[in-house]
Amino acid sequence: MDKFLKYMFFGITVEQAIKTVILAIVCFLAVKAFYHLFQKLVNKSKMEHGVRTFLKSMVKIVLYGLAVMIIAQSVGIDMTSVVALFSVVTLAVSLALQGVFGNIASGIVLLTVKPFKTGDYIEISDVKGTVVDISLIYSRIRTLNNQLIYVPNSEIVSGKIKNYSTLGMLRVDHTFTASYDAPTELVKQVLTQIVAETPKALQDPAPRISVQEYGNSSIAYACWVWCKAEDYWDVYFDIIEAVKPAFDAAGIEITYDHLNVHIKN
Numbered sequence: 001m002d003k004f005l006k007y008m009f010f011g012i013t014v015e016q017a018i019k020t021v022i023l024a025i026v027c028f029l030a031v032k033a034f035y036h037l038f039q040k041l042v043n044k045s046k047m048e049h050g051v052r053t054f055l056k057s058m059v060k061i062v063l064y065g066l067a068v069m070i071i072a073q074s075v076g077i078d079m080t081s082v083v084a085l086f087s088v089v090t091l092a093v094s095l096a097l098q099g100v101f102g103n104i105a106s107g108i109v110l111l112t113v114k115p116f117k118t119g120d121y122i123e124i125s126d127v128k129g130t131v132v133d134i135s136l137i138y139s140r141i142r143t144l145n146n147q148l149i150y151v152p153n154s155e156i157v158s159g160k161i162k163n164y165s166t167l168g169m170l171r172v173d174h175t176f177t178a179s180y181d182a183p184t185e186l187v188k189q190v191l192t193q194i195v196a197e198t199p200k201a202l203q204d205p206a207p208r209i210s211v212q213e214y215g216n217s218s219i220a221y222a223c224w225v226w227c228k229a230e231d232y233w234d235v236y237f238d239i240i241e242a243v244k245p246a247f248d249a250a251g252i253e254i255t256y257d258h259l260n261v262h263i264k265n
Helices: 014-044 049-074 079-096 098-113 153-158 184-197 229-250
Strands: 121-124 127-134 138-142 148-152 161-163 169-178 208-214 219-228
Touching: 014 049, 098 127, 098 138, 098 153, 127 148, 138 153, 148 153, 169 229, 184 208, 184 219, 184 229, 219 229
Parallel strands: none
Antiparallel strands: 121 127, 121 161, 127 138, 138 148, 169 219, 208 219
16 A cells, blocks of 8 residues: 555656545645636626626636645645746737727726716717727617727727716707898797797706807807707707797798898999
């Protein structure tokens, strides 16, 4: 039996192998127990799903990595060279994937700070649309013409973000022109009536109809109307479509830039 225990297998005795197997079982049971506890704590938190998934993955990698290092040391493997090699490989991978890691870090910032959420209508640089999904690397945005655009999170974090849905209401801004011959109060009265008859336009906050500018050929009127964020485009186009018929019925001329030439004999 003593000779059997001293039998060498790849430089390891059977006795050492048995101890290593027992240590491996203990380590992996400890890893599973700790990871299960960590998982329960993370799932109870209010963090976004993407952040929870990322943290759980990182903790699992670290725990299993530590377990492997402990087992390797128990069989006499010098971990100094292994750690050095691992550091070099990690550095090489980090340099090769620095853009990906930058997006992941930015994704964690977005999911933690929450400048927008799924369903919000936002504008980022030259992209406007509704947020479909926020992942750790890309955020998906659906434009009004139903294009799905994947925007890297690093670009979002480093740029300006306009969120049109955060406060729940948006203001629709229009500018309409009318002839100098049309009485100012009549134009304002017609625009006020149009806004009042627009189904999804809000009356509180109150709309604002005012003279905005005296131009070369016409008077410009500002028409500011509040609505719910999801009703923005409905209100925007409903008002535009209603203006010309209402102006025509009231005898208000919608002018355009023109030049009058007077010839004298």
